[in-house]
Amino acid sequence: MSNRLVVGNWKMNGGLAFNARLLDELIRGWKEDASRELAVCVPFPYLAQAQAALTGSPIAWGAQNVNAATSGAYTGEVATAMLMDFACRYVIVGHSERRQIYRESDEDIAAKAQACLDAGLTPIVCVGETLEEREAGSTESVVLRQLDAVLARVGERAADMVVAYEPVWAIGTGKTARPEQAQEVHARLRARLREAGAGSIAILYGGSVKADNAATLFSEQDIDGGLIGSASLKAGEFLAIAAA
Numbered sequence: 001m002s003n004r005l006v007v008g009n010w011k012m013n014g015g016l017a018f019n020a021r022l023l024d025e026l027i028r029g030w031k032e033d034a035s036r037e038l039a040v041c042v043p044f045p046y047l048a049q050a051q052a053a054l055t056g057s058p059i060a061w062g063a064q065n066v067n068a069a070t071s072g073a074y075t076g077e078v079a080t081a082m083l084m085d086f087a088c089r090y091v092i093v094g095h096s097e098r099r100q101i102y103r104e105s106d107e108d109i110a111a112k113a114q115a116c117l118d119a120g121l122t123p124i125v126c127v128g129e130t131l132e133e134r135e136a137g138s139t140e141s142v143v144l145r146q147l148d149a150v151l152a153r154v155g156e157r158a159a160d161m162v163v164a165y166e167p168v169w170a171i172g173t174g175k176t177a178r179p180e181q182a183q184e185v186h187a188r189l190r191a192r193l194r195e196a197g198a199g200s201i202a203i204l205y206g207g208s209v210k211a212d213n214a215a216t217l218f219s220e221q222d223i224d225g226g227l228i229g230s231a232s233l234k235a236g237e238f239l240a241i242a243a244a
Ligand code: PGA
Pocket: 009, 166, 170, 171, 172, 173, 174, 206, 207, 208, 209, 227, 228, 229, 230, 231
């Protein structure tokens, strides 16, 4: 059985006072448990705050994006070594908002995943189809194309990644994939990862996961946890999801 992991993706939300309260509630509400892990991926300016608050707690932290280059003339960008300076464990790469709004390609995302692995960070590689792609019957080919681009680049180091399946039509829409729909895709991803020697990594589900649907999703065989957007901004809801 893979490690169980629930990750909060705060996206471009939060503020010093709001975060302080949220992190404090998470620390007080989360009981350490070797079989499952909790993490939050926060906006860059709050990494120092997350590090200060969460050091010594069982909750991990990380970022939502990174640049693949090590340093240099990339105005506005952040390098892996900078994330390591704040003791990040995780970096979300290839979130559909990055793919769609910022036009990141499969190759960009593969390069970011590789940069994370080179630096000792765990990339959470996101894959997922749009509604049009699902309706055209191409869900499987889309998510495997996205995953294969990363596998081709990182090789056997895929065993040190996390993968998140996030159907784009389920993100922030209140529409969740039915557990068996999600499981079908997770099983395909697992099979491909197994061929790459990474069959036991965590495969998270994301897209409108809430306290009231987490347990049924997480009970599917190949769903090892969740990548949680809006519900991760409410401590009680996020903790309830993590406990599911
Ligand atoms: P959501 O976002 O939980 O708000 O749907 C999930 C995500 O985009 O990671």
